[in-house]
Amino acid sequence: MDDPLYLQIAARLAQSIRAGTLKRGERMPSVRALAASEAVSPSTAVLALRWLEDARLIEARPRSGYFVAARPPQLPEPETSRPERRSRAVALDRLGQQVMRLSMAPDIISFGAACPGPELFDQERVRRAMSRAVQKHRDLLCIYPTGPGMEEARRAIARHALGLGCALHADEVVITNSCMEAISLCLKSVTKPGDIVALESPTYYGFLEILQSLHLRALEIPTHPRHGLSVDALQLALQTQPIKAVLAVPTLSNPLGACMPPAERRRLAQLIASHDVALIEDVLYNDLAEQEDRRRAVKAFDSTGHVMICGSFSKTLAPGLRLGWVEAGRWGQVLRQTKEVQSGAQTAVLEMALADLLTQAGAGAALRQVRATIAARVDEARGLIAESFPKGSKVTDPAGGYILWVELPPQLDSVALYEACLAENICIAPGLMFSASPRFRHCVRLGVGGRWGPQHPRALRRIGELATQLLLSSAPLAA
Ligand SMILES: Cc1ncc(COP(=O)(O)O)c(C=O)c1O
Structure with missing residues (x-):
């Protein structure tokens, strides 16, 4: 789902401020000028400017309008990482x-x-959804849940994924008890002990823990602090090493906070398909990206089912819900079996609360x-x-x-x-x-x-x- 117009304008302006195109202390366009240049109503322009003010990127000066906030001196950014070329x-x-x-x-x-x-978080909103779910579905508390998760929740997640540019079928979505469980299931579905998994460098500590527990080898790929995983370096690694899966966070990677540009996402989807390798894509942070095109998942470019997309709502909705999800593309069936054996289904009432939270007005x-x-x-x-x-x-x-x-x-x-x-x-x-x-x-x-x-x-x-x-x-x- 597209962001409202005012937010799209605010995100573009925020980008120009961060990139230094709009300099600190510089006067911002007036409401009227912004409305005219963006072909929107003055009230939309006001909303965009207020958003930038809330984010402290601009400040209002009495009777003079808005100015780019004086930002503190900037430090340079780190350079692209240069990890060793062998797996470990x-x-x-x-x-x-x-x-x-x-x-x-x-x-x-x-x-x-x-x-x-x-x-x-809007804690009240979460509490209300939880109370409603317990009230409405209390019979579920004493029934053993089975299968990939409640249909309502799977449908709500498929709808949510439209905002990431992905048309998923609710039937293919499996609910898990966290994003980490989803990732671990994906790895179990496509690898065996001793296999090589390619990752960003530096990478999320939790991924290394999973790799260690599954006896998988890590191959770190050069990663740019702003543009993320180097697709060129990954291509070279795929040509020279028997990589079984790529595990990456294309949007707001942890710890670099890098976001791959859309063209690189497309290339990544094509590359893994041509090597018949799985990409385990963690989209946990996508909703936090400022620019809408950075929220679009690599899965949106996947026409062959090689992307296994994993997410949860721990960073955006309510960390205490402990629910995640996965759509495993061509490995869907094996993943469903692995999940069933590993941990069965989650608490159905929680899933109903999640479906409520995702579909109620106010989520955006x-x-x-x-x-x-x-x-x-x-x-x-x-x-x-x-x-x-x-x-x-x-x-x-x-x-x-x-x-x-x-x-x-x-x-x-x-x-x-x-x-x-x-x-x-x-x-x-x-x-x-x-x-x-x-x-x-x-x-x-x-x-x-x-x-x-x-x-x-x-x-x-x-x-x-x-x-x-x-x-x-x-x-x-x-x-
Ligand atoms: C990239 C990444 N994936 C997954 C997780 C964990 O998500 P969850 O709490 O849903 O397991 C984190 C938590 O920090 C993370 O940074």
């Missing part, structure tokens, strides 16, 4: 699990997890609110990083979502920084967690979507100070 068995240490556990601890100021805070507005809130948060965090992190640091500029990847000067050991932060009850995620090889030791991932209060900006500054202190006392590290 995944052998994670305990660091990642410790980071994840501490990130959730109540007394910790957490940037360690990629988890949204409850205040980002709630999402727009989440996007605006996190855009402002990310801007604030990037500004604080630019001001307080050591000279030579680089940071990503994601087009949505709430994850930042910071590359510190090469001699800085982010595990030492993590420990120094922890001593002050601050949690960050060291870069090492995001690769199967010992790389990214001088990088950190900062999640800024969690609970947010005045202590968070202070803590971000403090991380910068601690990094600077460590740097002054550290010897050069190997890359």
Whole structure:
């Protein structure tokens, strides 16, 4: 489903501001000029400008109109990653699990997890949907659920996927208990122990955990911090190595926040089809992308059934629902069997609540609110990083979502920084967690979507100070 006109205009303007085409301090077009240039009504132009104001990209000056907000000094972005060219068995240490556990601890100021805070969501809307589902479908509570999920929920998900550019059949959708379960089922359906799976580099820590548990080998592919997985590098890897599956997050990858351009998505769909390899596409963050064309999934370009699309609503609707979904293309039947054996069906009443939430009026507005809130948060965090992190640091500029990847000067050991932060009850995620090889030791991932209060900006500054202190006392590290 297309975004409303005002949001399409706001997204384009936001893009121009972020790219520097509209410079900070520059006057924005007036309501009348914007309405005329976009051929929309003045009220639509006002809505677009208000959205940009909410996202703190522009500010109103009394009797003068809107101006591009003074953005803090910008840091450069990291460069395309250059992982090793061979695959590796995944052998994670305990660091990642410790980071994840501490990130959730109540007394910790957490940037360690990629988890949204409850205040980002319309909690009342979720509670009402849940109560309605229990009231209306209470008979389901005492019936054993079987099969791929409630038809209402599968239909609602198929409808939701139209917003990602995908025409899915509800009959082919399987409901799972999370996106991670969906991904794990896909991997089990197309690989066997010892097989090679290609991934972005850096990649999501949870993917490495799944690969390790399934005894799969990781082959990391060069990834650009803004444009994502390099299709050229993947092509070369497919020609030279027996890759069985590609596992990627084309929209707002974790931890880089990269979004593949539409033309690259099309190329990726064609490439995996020509090599008869599965693409396991994680679309968990697609609804958070600022630009509509970046929300379109690779699955939208799949005419051969080689894309297995996986999602959930943990980052956009209600993390506590614990429901995900998958449409496994040509591997649908084997995936359904694997699911049945592995965990059977989910709680039917929860699925009915999800169907309600997805189809009720207000779903689009709630999402727009989440996007605006996190855009402002990310801007604030990037500004604080630019001001307080050591000279030579680089940071990503994601087009949505709430994850930042910071590359510190090469001699800085982010595990030492993590420990120094922890001593002050601050949690960050060291870069090492995001690769199967010992790389990214001088990088950190900062999640800024969690609970947010005045202590968070202070803590971000403090991380910068601690990094600077460590740097002054550290010897050069190997890359
Ligand atoms: C890329 C990616 N996929 C999947 C997940 C987990 O999703 P779920 O909670 O639905 O399992 C995360 C969580 O951080 C993630 O970043």
